[in-house]
Amino acid sequence: MSIANTPKPPYYAVIFTSIHTNKEKEEYDTASARMVELAQNMPGFLGVESLRDKSGFGITSVYWKDKESIKAWRYHEEHKIVKKRGRAIWYEKYIVRIAKVEKDYGKI
Amino acid sequence: MSIANTPKPPYYAVIFTSIHTNKEKEEYDTASARMVELAQNMPGFLGVESLRDKSGFGITSVYWKDKESIKAWRYHEEHKIVKKRGRAIWYEKYIVRIAKVEKDYGKI
Numbered sequence: 263m264s265i266a267n268t269p270k271p272p273y274y275a276v277i278f279t280s281i282h283t284n285k286e287k288e289e290y291d292t293a294s295a296r297m298v299e300l301a302q303n304m305p306g307f308l309g310v311e312s313l314r315d316k317s318g319f320g321i322t323s324v325y326w327k328d329k330e331s332i333k334a335w336r337y338h339e340e341h342k343i344v345k346k347r348g349r350a351i352w353y354e355k356y357i358v359r360i361a362k363v364e365k366d367y368g369k370i
Numbered sequence: 371m372s373i374a375n376t377p378k379p380p381y382y383a384v385i386f387t388s389i390h391t392n393k394e395k396e397e398y399d400t401a402s403a404r405m406v407e408l409a410q411n412m413p414g415f416l417g418v419e420s421l422r423d424k425s426g427f428g429i430t431s432v433y434w435k436d437k438e439s440i441k442a443w444r445y446h447e448e449h450k451i452v453k454k455r456g457r458a459i460w461y462e463k464y465i466v467r468i469a470k471v472e473k474d475y476g477k478i
Contacts (some may be wrong), residue, residue, distance in 0.1 A: 263423070265464075265465055268465075271467075275469050279374070279419050281372065312429075313423055314421070321431060323385055323387070355373055355476070355477055355478050356478070357373055359383065360471070361469035363468070363469040365467075365468040366467040368466055369457060370465055
């Protein structure tokens, strides 16, 4: 995992913060890898940054070209099924924040 | 660390993604804790979510009421000194993304 090589703003960030139940971890790991693979092939995908600690707390920030590409991913059939599973089994708590990146700067 | 209890959007996220040099780690830890303490007492501070793995890759998402509160924190004298130190010593690479949270949802 490293810093996502995003283009010049504006673009969008979907910040997904969650606390795992740590139930069905193997199933989750497989589904999670599959979701990253699928997302990366969606139009408008710009990058992903993700971390989780041992307690189950995680932050995933996915970058997208625009709201339309986020919407297309949100309604992707396989993603919808996995999200349902996530809400029911894997996540004790989570929040999804949709944010428009207006500016960025750094040393990259 | 847990999910930040942010209010109803709109508000702002400052997403700071970085790769540590792992130099002067003790000095960094002290400065980092001090910066969180200072930020929490700034007007408009809404919450922080932060993780770093063993390799030195980290994601910190700080939530603020508006651009004015981000600006006030950006130009805070003690913060400015620490940022300079960060650029010179602690961070191999970093990117700061300023994003307006337009929408959120979840299970919290």
